[in-house]
Amino acid sequence: MIGPTGVGKTEIARRMAKIVGAPFIKVEATKFTEVGYVGRDVESMVRDLVDVAVRLVKEQKKLLVEDEAREKANEKLVKLLVPSMKKKANQNNNPLESLFGGAMPNFGQNSDEEEEAPTEEIKTKRSEIKQQLLNGQLEEEKVRIKVEQDPGAMGMLGTNQNQQMQDMMNQLLPKKKVEREVPVKTARKILADEFADELIDQESANQEAIELAEQMGIIFIDEIDKVATNNQNSGQDVSRQGVQRDILPILEGSMIQTKYGTVSTEHMLFYWCWCIPCC
Template sequence: MANNLTPRQIVEQLDRYIIGQREAKKAVAVALRNRYRRMNLSDKLKDEIVPKNILMIGPTGVGKTEIARRLAKLVGAPFVKVEATKFTEVGYVGRDVESMVRDLVETSVRIVKEEKMEGVKERAEKLANERIVELMVPKKKKQTNMKNPLEMFFNQQQTEEDTTEQQEEDNVEQKRKRVAHQLAMGELEDHMVTVELDDQQPSMFDMLQGSGMEQMGMNMQDAFSQFMPKKSKKRRLTVAEARKVLTQDEAQKLIDMDEVSQEAVTKAEQSGMIFVDEIDKVTGGNDQSSSNVSREGVQRDILPIVEGSTIVTKYGPVKTDHILFVAAGAFHMAKPSDLIPELQGRFPIRVELDKLTVEDFVNILTEPSNALLKQYKALLETEGINVEFSDEAVNRLAEVAFEVNQETDNIGARRLHTILEKLLEDLSFEAPDINMETIEITKAYVDDKLSSIAKNKDLSQFIL
């Protein structure tokens, strides 16, 4: 997808997956378009313009995370989602906030690497086929026996041996040409070959992941890898599987990882997006007795990253000045004003997301490209059953979801997953044994399965 989409086009793309929330979509679309505008400015002015970070306020399940995720996919930008509650203040056990930038760079490296590997795919596949041919028709190893130096003057058989070796080489070459032709025609896809590959065993330094010491683990791993030999292992694969594995292996050799790292760092700096969820959970609020280790301390640590600082990663230093930060929180127990003032000022765009109505629930069930009813219909079609939902049944499902959200905790669109699972529980269980081709879900069927539970507040609290 091109980076020069207009705000209107961005909103239209988001509408395919997310229902409602017009204001939030407009805010992120403008933020994305401003990036494109900034890239067309002179270098002097470009450095002065920083992204306007966004704070999304709204209950769970209304589309906060999905908007940011779909937006990043839309433009192929590096994107990471982190929970503010997982971080602790620097100096305590746990992940420090700088790890979010390191995660972003890792994502950027993966994106750039995939693009580069796609560019050399044809060449890599050709080299992989050559390796498969070599595996299927190996050359005979020459026997180098120690001979008396005087034999070169007296041994009359030397010329005959050379001729025999040449004939054998010609035979191997002809066999390889024949096998290469059969490979190209797809006649050997199920043949088995033994492939030798680098052993990708988890490193002993992986135990440091998530403990706030990832960077130290990476540095130690890089240092030890220079001294420790690479292990390899043999795998028995079909030709089709071997081609995939060897193409990947050859593509890795063809790309320049230094160039990938450099491009990835630039991509992360200029178009990276970090989504910080549960930002409301690190506000102090009125609870002064709780520890600051995962609250105000984390806010103070996040502040310099959002303001713009340089974070050291294994791929080089990364400047966070132009990374777009999108923070989100339900703010049930706290208010945005409970965040420290300096952090509030770094999120100038505030967007309040709407609570979902009955009409929104109906649209969520039917309209998006990945609508829930389409998913459940597709799952049951694998059993040879075509499930149809009447309009009255869809409306009733939406009403039940809305009512349960009103009476118990409001979990937004996620309530539909619970309700549909309960509704189709018996049908999913009996599907392999049913001989009917088409089943219609009616309003009466929905009432029969859900009404008694929805009306009983105690039951709905636990079941729905």
């Protein structure tokens, strides 16, 4: 696609992707660097596309379990609004707890407390609160919920190694839970989203996302003219020819390793876009 800046090249491609339900990302060729230089390698655009595909598939699957997740969220809200007595839950043995326990006293203390059997009085009260909740009478009522917080990103390694190391650490380390006080209507959305994630078969969703990215993925590469230089240009653009060399195998079809599995780029659609000066 050729045209001056602002005529809508990106928007045309984005709307086409939305119409057919295809995962779409836009990248700028000038943001990539040759392998061995500091910066993002060209394979990262395929990994980003797969991330978009995973979000699309999970959003579709969440719609299928929306009613069940909402029902579970309402049940959880009723228990939060009318709590019963708590007793300390048995902590699961974490293999890393012995390593980090001394320096991090709260390490592994994310398990919720177990709820004792509710009394008849509490059951009656919960029944009344549930009816009010379903009637929308408690939407502005404040409630405290625990929300999972992902560990912070690690920024000391290269981009690809950084992503792999962060994914591995996220699987090993327990997610930290932070307590927030929010209105019931907000808490319902948060809880329903968490329950929907639990109801979805994550492995199946990831596999579907890989197939979607392989068969219908669209990558819009902008500013390609900035890296399509000849051998006479040198100096600060030393890595641009390397970027060209790294992109070509992806266009022709290659296997890219992502955190969800190996992805083929053979059937992906690539838009090349550059700007021409206005006359």
